[in-house]
Amino acid sequence: MSQKFKDATIPSIPTKARISRWFGRNMLRIYMFFGFTYLFIPVAYTFAFSFNDSGKSNLIWKGFTLSNWQNPCGAPEVCNALGNSIKIGFLATLFSTILGTMIAFAIGRYKFKGRSGSNLLIFLPMATPEIVLGASLLSLFLVFKINPGFWPTVFAHVTFCISFVVVTVKARIASLDPRLEQAAMDLYANEFETFRRVTLPLVAPGIAGAALLAFSLSFDDFIITNFNSGTLITFPKFVYISAARGIPAQANAIGSAMFFLALAIVIAIQLVNRKKAR
Amino acid sequence: MSNDAISARGDLRLTRITKSYGDFTAVDDLTLTIPKGSFFALLGPSGCGKTTTLRMVAGLEEPTVGSIHLGDTDITTTRPYQRPINTVFQNYALFPHLSIFENIAFGLRRRGIKDVKEQVDKVLNLVELPHLAERKPTQLSGGQQQRIALARAIVNRPALLLLDEPLGALDLKLRRQMQIELKWIQREVGLTFVHVTHDQEEAMTMADTIAVMNEGRIEQMGSPADLYDDPETAFVANFLGQSNLIKGKIDGNDGDNLVVDIFGQKISMPKKRSHAVDNSMYAGIRPEKFRISLVGTPTRGNTLTGGHIEDVSYIGVSTQYVVAMPWGQELMVFEQNDDGVAPFDKGDEVVISWEPTFTFGLRGDENIDAGTEVNPEEPAEE
Numbered sequence: 001m002s003q004k005f006k007d008a009t010i011p012s013i014p015t016k017a018r019i020s021r022w023f024g025r026n027m028l029r030i031y032m033f034f035g036f037t038y039l040f041i042p043v044a045y046t047f048a049f050s051f052n053d054s055g056k057s058n059l060i061w062k063g064f065t066l067s068n069w070q071n072p073c074g075a076p077e078v079c080n081a082l083g084n085s086i087k088i089g090f091l092a093t094l095f096s097t098i099l100g101t102m103i104a105f106a107i108g109r110y111k112f113k114g115r116s117g118s119n120l121l122i123f124l125p126m127a128t129p130e131i132v133l134g135a136s137l138l139s140l141f142l143v144f145k146i147n148p149g150f151w152p153t154v155f156a157h158v159t160f161c162i163s164f165v166v167v168t169v170k171a172r173i174a175s176l177d178p179r180l181e182q183a184a185m186d187l188y189a190n191e192f193e194t195f196r197r198v199t200l201p202l203v204a205p206g207i208a209g210a211a212l213l214a215f216s217l218s219f220d221d222f223i224i225t226n227f228n229s230g231t232l233i234t235f236p237k238f239v240y241i242s243a244a245r246g247i248p249a250q251a252n253a254i255g256s257a258m259f260f261l262a263l264a265i266v267i268a269i270q271l272v273n274r275k276k277a278r
Numbered sequence: 279m280s281n282d283a284i285s286a287r288g289d290l291r292l293t294r295i296t297k298s299y300g301d302f303t304a305v306d307d308l309t310l311t312i313p314k315g316s317f318f319a320l321l322g323p324s325g326c327g328k329t330t331t332l333r334m335v336a337g338l339e340e341p342t343v344g345s346i347h348l349g350d351t352d353i354t355t356t357r358p359y360q361r362p363i364n365t366v367f368q369n370y371a372l373f374p375h376l377s378i379f380e381n382i383a384f385g386l387r388r389r390g391i392k393d394v395k396e397q398v399d400k401v402l403n404l405v406e407l408p409h410l411a412e413r414k415p416t417q418l419s420g421g422q423q424q425r426i427a428l429a430r431a432i433v434n435r436p437a438l439l440l441l442d443e444p445l446g447a448l449d450l451k452l453r454r455q456m457q458i459e460l461k462w463i464q465r466e467v468g469l470t471f472v473h474v475t476h477d478q479e480e481a482m483t484m485a486d487t488i489a490v491m492n493e494g495r496i497e498q499m500g501s502p503a504d505l506y507d508d509p510e511t512a513f514v515a516n517f518l519g520q521s522n523l524i525k526g527k528i529d530g531n532d533g534d535n536l537v538v539d540i541f542g543q544k545i546s547m548p549k550k551r552s553h554a555v556d557n558s559m560y561a562g563i564r565p566e567k568f569r570i571s572l573v574g575t576p577t578r579g580n581t582l583t584g585g586h587i588e589d590v591s592y593i594g595v596s597t598q599y600v601v602a603m604p605w606g607q608e609l610m611v612f613e614q615n616d617d618g619v620a621p622f623d624k625g626d627e628v629v630i631s632w633e634p635t636f637t638f639g640l641r642g643d644e645n646i647d648a649g650t651e652v653n654p655e656e657p658a659e660e
Binding site for chain 1: 374
């Protein structure tokens with residue numbers, strides 16, 4: 001472009017129009033910046049205060065320390081609570097993933113009486129307010145004279161995690177071309193081998209996603225857990241209870257660690273997918 | 279029984295097969311023998327039952343009535359994995375999570391074959407794609423996927439290879455090339471190929487024998503030349519190429535020939551090419567068999583007078599004329615452009631003539647539009 005042309009053109013656009021044009025082009029980025037800032041300020045705050053040399057209350061910045069990370073179990077009960085949450089999360093994930101996957105295959109693949117009914121009922125725990133689900137599960141346990149505690153909590157978590165597993169796995173099954181299974185059968189694989197070598201590997205990403213979802217739902221559940229766990233302390237319960245007298249900085253360290261672990265898993269999945277696509 | 283099925287060899291025999299879905303009959307009392315080693319095509323529009331027939335042979339559907347034999351073995355209810363039959367699926371159905379090598383090795387591994395590597399390499403060379411062994415199916419072009427799907431099936435050396443619209447997803451140029459390749463591969467490996475298609479050109483190019491299917495039944499079966507030259511029904515006459523079907527009345531005999539009255543004009547045709555059941559008949563002539571001449575010039579063979587050129591389309595290799603006849607019918611005529619320029623103009627008064635032996639005769643009660651209104655782009659049946 002010649003200098004002459006440039007000189008002749010640019011001043012002819014009014015400044016106001018140029019600014020509005022710049023905004024028009026960058027609006028989405030600006031919007032995104034504010035959106036993410038809003039989302040991540042609490043996380044950043046939690047992370048920052050995990051380095052606070054806090055003493056009893058972790059509300060005011062008192063100085064930098066690594067001791068919360070070096071000794072995460074330093075605060076009384078915190079690691080016991082974390083252990084309970086991980087145990088409950090693991091068991092709830094295991095049971096809900098196995099049961100949910102089987103339900104998803106039944107609903108997604110077979111026609112039977114009451115199929116559409118089951119389809120609807122599966123959504124019910126997702127739509128029910130947690131407070132209702134928690135309270136009704138507690139009264140159910142009490143009717144059967146089961147005391148709230150570890151196993152009732154696992155049971156309660158399985159009930160609401162199943163729905164999410166079914167929905168996630170069913171979506172994956174729906175996108176699976178039935179001709180792939182027919183091709184496997186055509187190529188001398190019997191029903192079991194077809195399932196093991198074609199169906200399961202192709203549905204596996206959906207099942208893994210469902211398991212991750214189930215674990216995170218179970219891990220941070222507070223309302224239903226509070227109703228059904230009795231004296232058992234889980235990590236969210238611990239944070240809630242200690243909030244009254246000040247949450248120890250170790251909780252911030254553990255919370256941040258969970259966040260980074262989840263982030264690492266998501267990034268790893270993205271990388272694997274990108275490698276596969278290439 | 280099922281253990282013997284896997285080693286069955288011989289002709290494929292379908293005996294009185296019917297397949298119904300509720301009130302709908304997809305395949306209606308079908309009897310068919312496909313000789314060992316042949317390249318056989320099931321040709322018909324979508325919904326004619328050809329894919330259902332193929333799926334019953336593969337074992338993916340069970341016939342409502344009837345039996346299927348391979349050689350002397352009854353395979354009617356045998357599971358798909360117990361049949362020595364492999365399929366090239368319409369959209370290839372390659373396993374997306376497995377490499378090309380493992381896709382092809384799948385059938386060999388399931389049967390516990392020892393020299394997997396050697397056999398897979400051999401078939402990859404046959405389809406000329408040995409360099410793609412470690413790729414994933416999604417990294418391949420449509421034509422490459424098509425060849426891998428073929429390789430995955432023929433590596434098992436089945437008694438029967440089924441091809442379900444195998445070239446449907448390819449563009450025209452690639453399709454032509456693959457037609458020739460498929461034919462070559464069939465000769466090379468010497469397997470029986472059963473090919474399902476709605477594309478008459480594809481069937482004619484590749485198959486030794488074509489069965490034309492319509493509404494769950496076989497209309498006619500024979501070599502491509504037989505079907506084209508002597509169709510027995512209006513459906514076949516229209517579905518394979520184009521035909522002029524002219525209403526006539528059988529007026530008598532003349533040795534081996536029939537004399538047919540066409541709106542007052544007499545023509546003759548060989549008796550053995552008539553499929554009429556009474557005096558009424560449609561005389562059929564392919565457009566390229568007609569000759570056009572100006573009124574007053576000499577003609578040979580059968581002639582029909584009183585026509586005039588209604589429309590001229592210059593195609594390059596040929597010119598297509600529409601000739602309006604005195605009884606109101608418009609006839610299609612293809613003339614080769616071997617003399618250069620199209621010699622007839624719109625409005626010219628002309629005489630149409632042809633060799634009597636090219637005439638075929640259809641029943642007088644036929645629907646002469648059968649097989650013309652077929653849209654091959656309709657979605658597949660089921």
